[in-house]
Amino acid sequence: MNKNQILLAHGDGGRLSRNLIEEIFAKAFANPELSPLADSALLSLSKKKIAFTTDSYTVKPIFFPESDIGRLAVYGTVNDLAVMGARPIYLSCGFILEEGLEIEVLKRIVDSMKSASELVGVKLVTGDTKVVEKGSADKIFINTSGIGELLEWRSMKKPLKPGDEILVSGTIGEHGIAVLSARGELELKIPVQSDCAPVWELVSMLYQEKVEVKWMRDPTRGGVATCLNELVLGQKFGVMIAESKIPVLDSVDSACEILGLDPLYLANEGKMVCVVKKGEAERAREIMRKSQIGKNAVIIGEVISEPAGKVLVSTKIGGTRILGMLAGAPLPRIC
């Protein structure tokens, strides 16, 4: 153990803790709300209605193609705000560090969080650091909470109706495959990068163009299949999507075939699924396509009246099947 590594003393509230906070966190995230380093950040908001969310990040490995746990911790939480129709404003950040973590690694992650939050225009205003004994955590866990100001978007309050159309903002499954591949257990190098990105830009564009969006989600764990199931659960409508319309990169598709996985259940970290009023889908698609992260946006299906509460898929060969909720982590098959 040396001075380049995180020690238990970095979390004991003494001088080392102070140094870590000042040298790494306060420096990277400097802003008027954070800089007093007081017990709470004092915030001002212009809207009455806010969105508030929290998420913890324990991804393994902590660095994966084109992204890392820090970027994920920022985008994951701001995406949860964005898809509720809220402009991300503030973030809090809690770090659980494993004793022995290289300080250089922590710096890389913090830098990545800094650039991610700058890109979205969100301020990291309060935080906390704890250090646990070696073996009690896996390198680094991050929790972020976020506050966003709710946009006045009347269509978001309207009920869904049969005929309303469903879009996805781009190709699906990349994050799931990238992380699986980066774990290095597969003896299989899959050239897939995580799609980790903020979707706020897409939300903001749709809002500015007054598209009648009724519902949005970011299909993270459990993928598009799970988020559509959440949409129909206990409702008087169902949805039907067309398998042939689902955008999947060839590399993801091939990896799924080999491993026996279904891209519809794989995690995404920079995608959005939305339902728009009937007749608005093509306009929504063209607006999203103007953005780099929405350039592969497509209409994948629609809301149907029967069967209620179910997600149906019309298959490529003309059959129909039910797309259920994911039950437990997908397990690779024997043969």
Add this chain to the structure above:
Amino acid sequence: MKFLEEFRDLDLAKKLAHKIKETAHKDKITLMEVCGTHTMAIHKFGIRGLLPENIRLISGPGCPVCVTPNQYLDRAISLSFQKDVLVSTFGDMLRVPGSSMSLESARAKGGKVKMVYSPLDALKLARENPGLKVVFLAVGFETTSPGICVTLEQAEKQKVKNFWVLVGHKLIPPAMEALVKDKRIGIDGFICPAHVSTIIGLAPYQFLARDYGIPCLVAGFEPLDILQGILMLVEMIERGEAKVKNQYQRVASENGNKNAQRLLEKFFEPVDSEWRGLGIIPRSGYQLRQGFEHREAEKMIPVEVEETREHKACRCGEVLQGLIEPKDCPLYGKVCTPESPVGPCMVSSEGSCSAYYKYVGI
């Protein structure tokens, strides 16, 4: 995707479905897809919905996880609790409930269980952890067993002393014979497993056609493969012809994979073996041949195994024989779900109940 999309063509699928309907005149034609991957594909692509009502597809026992008896699992779980043993396994064995717990819950209780993607990874684990006895759960049909042979060959060559296998391998053709003999099932034709056939070739199915008059058809796993396979079977059934035919010629050949067969012959010999739901089937399993027994965990790492208990109401056995559909089991969708499976058919993604739950619902 190249070489896959071609086999998922909508127009061709429609034409094949139409042809099947025109050809199938009998009141009732019962076809069994033996292999779990076929069961999955049939559900995933919605193939049943394309078939006429007089064709009934029933799922067979071709899911290795599903047919592995409780006792095997109980032994694996017991091994995982030994101080110096690490049990390595393919992923879908993890959640299968044994008599009192699964490997996944054994791991949570401190058992050493590691998921691997290949038996060679398990051998690597053994090399990297010389202080541990690494046991690989050698489960699967003729598709999987040659990979175990290669691993054992490597283990011998590299003189890895701390690597064992717990052999639970099964052979498909003897199980098919057991199913044909059971008159309750009434199988008119078999859709034979694709990848098992790439190893064993067509010859091992000949007795089914010759002695029992059951047409057999080796089909690939893509929707057009399956539809064409069904058409070929229906044509034979309508003509009263019983032959072994091969739709999957791009991969499976008449004689199979001779190298793989040589390896199987070298390392294993057939023994009577217990199948969950089907009981003991003569010469339907493998054991290591003399000269390789020192790699068998059951013999070399003796452990106490708890008394086998099965859930009384679980009807996986009948599901595996195609006697009932998953929804006919009283536990299905109520007590037994993919989140908390009671029977093995609900665990593996290839299990009939799991496929049914996922694609058809409750």
